[in-house]
Amino acid sequence: MPRVDAAFTGRAAECLVTAIESRLVAAAHDVSEGGIAVALAEMCLGGDVGAQLNLEKVGPGLRNDHKLFSETNTRWLVEVTPAAAEGFREHCIRHRVPVAEVGRVGGMDIEVIERRAARVLRVPVKAAREAWDAPLRRVMG
DSSP states (O other), rough: OOOOHHHHHHHHHHHHHHHHHHOOOSSSEEOOOOHHHHHHHHHHHHOOOOOOEEEGSTTTTTTTTHHHHHOSSSSSSEEEETTTHHHHHHHHHHHTTTOOOOOEOOSSEEEEEGGGGGGEEEEEEEHHHHHHHHHHHHOOO
């Protein structure tokens, strides 16, 4: 069972909320059910844009399946523009909240890479949307 640090959770949530209010954040998604893999996919579907996630920068020392699907609390996947990146990083440091750049937004594929840009997976956003929408279409007729 994951341990919850209430003081850190409050500080991290306040950090994210104030970053959003300061317009440092373009988009954000909690890393919960399904881990960072599902958060990434849902953000790409919501924005109709691809992204590249570098697993080398996520949980060093963990297996790739743990990095992708861990549901550890108090984590968010946050998109910031290049112009806001340094301000966001400084904002997190002031709030004593760890921050790491783990990828890039752009293109039309959801891509996960690891060491020396070796591809772990690549799914076109269009194919992901079809897989996401198809079950509902089948049920609704």
